[in-house]
Amino acid sequence: MRILLVEDDALLGKAVRTGLEQQGHAVDWVRDGVSGENAALDGSYSAVLLDLSLPRLDGMKVLANLRRKGYTQPVLIVTARDQIPERVVGLDAGADDFIIKPFDLQELGARLRAAVRRHTGRPQPRLCHGNVTVDPGARQVYVAGEPISLPAREYALLLHLLQHAGRVQTRHQLEEALYRWGEEIESNAVEVYIHHLRRKLGKDLIRTVHGHGYVIATDTAES
């Protein structure tokens, strides 16, 4: 998943970005409220991790602005403000979750996945298509019940296509989901990953829509 991290603390922000990358996500990190709001509106993120005490624009205002402008992606507040009234205000303002610092990286990942799951209306944590099953919590892929291991980028690509099953994803969209800003994108990288996935999971799973992109069809998506 591609995630927007809005966090002004340098040491924490960098650690969260690296930690989430270790879990196979692409993370864009901005350090103030105004940049956070703009980045969320401009980019296509699966979820936003939002600190509250932000320079230039308070996190709560960023959230309010985003929701007012019709931003529907999950927004998770990550803050050290642990007072109940603040949590209530945050959740009522449209936050999907409220995470108190210090937090566990694994739990943060799980909450992110849960929020995205709820958002896509897919309550069951596992994503299945044919004989391919992905368990995002364990970051594990099964083919016909047998676990196989996938490199981070291939895994992220598969997950993105499964989460958007039935919708054609352009190469640009896929690149956005895989890479954070400033990261060098190898040419034909997406084609290469698709090729690897087809070799490991079967030719029929991912269909090419010529001139548009790739899709995992819905007709047999839910098993």
Added chain:
Amino acid sequence: MATSSQPIPLKAELAPGASLRARLLGLLLAMTVGLWAVSGVIIYIEFNNEGRKYFDESLAEAGTLLLSLAEHEIEEHGPTIGAELMRAETQRNSHELAFQIWTDDHRAAYRTNSAPERPFMPLDASGFGWATVGGEQMRTYATWNNSRTLQIQIAEPLRRRAELSTWTYAHLAVLALLLLPLAMLLIWWILTRSLSPLRRLATDVSLRSPNDLQPVIGEDAPSEVAPLVNAMNRLFVRVREALQMERRFTADAAHELRSPLAAIRTNAQVMSGARDERELREASADLLASVDRSTRLIDQLLVLARLDGSASADRGFADVDLAQLAAEECSLQRPMAEQRNIQISLHAVPIVVRGESGLLTVLLRNLIDNAIRYSPAGSHVNVSVQAGEHGEAEISVTDDGPGIPPGERERIYERFYRVLGNEATGSGLGLSIVSRIATLHGASVTAGEGPDGRGARFVVSFPPHAPTVR
């Protein structure tokens, strides 16, 4: 952080003797009784004067009446007049009166049993006089009839007058004693009524919860109490503000302590999940930096807590040479500055101020530390100690950093306030500490820009009367 390390003994109740009502009741009663006593003495003196006149008049009246009776008797029956006079005397019910009737040839025509044989007064006298008969003091009166053939000498014992007066005094005294409880009741009632707005105020305040700091509404309070009510309300406002500040500060402090903790925890987890050597190295460096930041934050919080505790200045103040302090602090900070390739220069003339050298060192350290943190690598930090235009001692620290936007210069002294747009990881407390220490020394802090409009420049100016130039 206004928590004091020493518990303050709270005296919840004042001594009951301080009751205004009891004191007023006592004072008013004492005054009433005192006034009664004074009026009693006045009445006594007046009564004695007026009473003597009254008694004298009635004595003279009785004498004149008895004399005319005697004259009449003698005209009708000759010189033996005893029976008729005795009857008249009995009718007047004046057994105590003694009298003698004398003829113009100094013969006693009649005398009452109680009257002596000798005349009370010389026989040719007339008017009032005194006599002592049988050891008893008597008031006497003598008068002649119109034809000057008969004289009456009439006497009244003073004892009788005294008895009458005493009876009257006793009467008055009993009346006063009976009125005293009534007066007490009246005074008590008036006091209770007058003090009831005060009692309502007291009940209003005492029924409050400690968190209720709304102003007291003392609409019916007498004007004398209004200043107290106003002072109380102003205190409530100040306490409320202080509480809000405390709450905000506690929340901020919790937030500021949680952030480095979160960085520590997350970096530890990143290390355990590191995918390569570089990630491991970076995360471990960041973890150490986070621990250092927590340590520094806690140190700064403790400094502030101690500063908040020492509200009054001039405790343990001595002559401190700012130039010497600045020199020491600059040499201490140079290693850290050199790591970032920042040069510290010092221009100082010896200036002595009254102050606490430990606190002034902390002030200098925070200013220089701030300058180093917010300056780009390879820049200059200039520290100077000099006399200002009006002889005030001035410490100034100038850097080549991004500077402080004019709109934020008021807010930088707020606790945990940071200027955006740099990688520096200060505690957000440094300038609060500088400002607090300056205040304790009666000095002022101003933030501006460097000489060529770049960077930030902090000037701490000590009041001109305090320093003495060597």
